[in-house]
Amino acid sequence: MNTGDDGFLKEKLKECGYKFTGQRAAILETMLQCSGQHVSTEEIFNIVKLKHPEIGLATVYRTMILLDKLGLVHKLDFDDGFSRYELVKPNEDHTHHHLICSSCGSVSEVEEDLLDSLEEEILKKNGFLVKDHRVQFYGLCSKCRNE
Ligand SMILES: [Zn+2]
Ligand SMILES: [Zn+2]
Known part of the structure; x- marks a missing residue:
């Protein structure tokens, strides 16, 4: 995955029949900022809204599910009551x-x-x-x- 590249997200969304939107790009960009971290939907929302106050929690929630489906992020469940996500690392064939x-x-x-x-x-x-x-x-x- 070519990180920080909108074109990549655009392609990936198109390939799977989804529209590229600024909100989706902003949320992926936030995940790139949090590279190497394991962030909850709420944490992502709190970072996104600093720059994009128009994006609601429900949008972040839905977008994370979409990014997971596209294989750009992994959903993690650590049994602590939160859904967390991390960026999928390039060339990672096994989950660490x-x-x-x-x-x-x-x-x-x-x-x-x-x-x-x-x-x-x-x-x-x-x-x-x-x-x-x-x-x-x-x-x-x-x-x-x-x-
Ligand atoms: Zn400790
Ligand atoms: Zn991890």
Whole structure:
């Protein structure tokens, strides 16, 4: 994905039969600003409305569902009552792993894929070819452990 490029979004929307709108572009732009973060719909809305007060929460909500469908963002569910989103990284064929602190709620990432050997084992034992997985680890982050 060519980040920060309206043309890319335009193409992607057209390809899937959607119209390119300034609101959609503004919301994607906000996600690009939040690259590497895991933001809730409300957080995205709070950032978007600084520059675009005409965009309502419902629009942000619907647009995030659309961007997820287009494969530009991932929807994340950390069982904390919020829907969160992150930008899909270029050339990422596997979803990375998330470390969720149950004390402060921070989310960090494990970049390397820890499950390759497990997937091989599943293929051998169960004859099941794993194509993707979602892994979330719950615990205490280093900051909270030191408190
Ligand atoms: Zn913490
Ligand atoms: Zn992530």
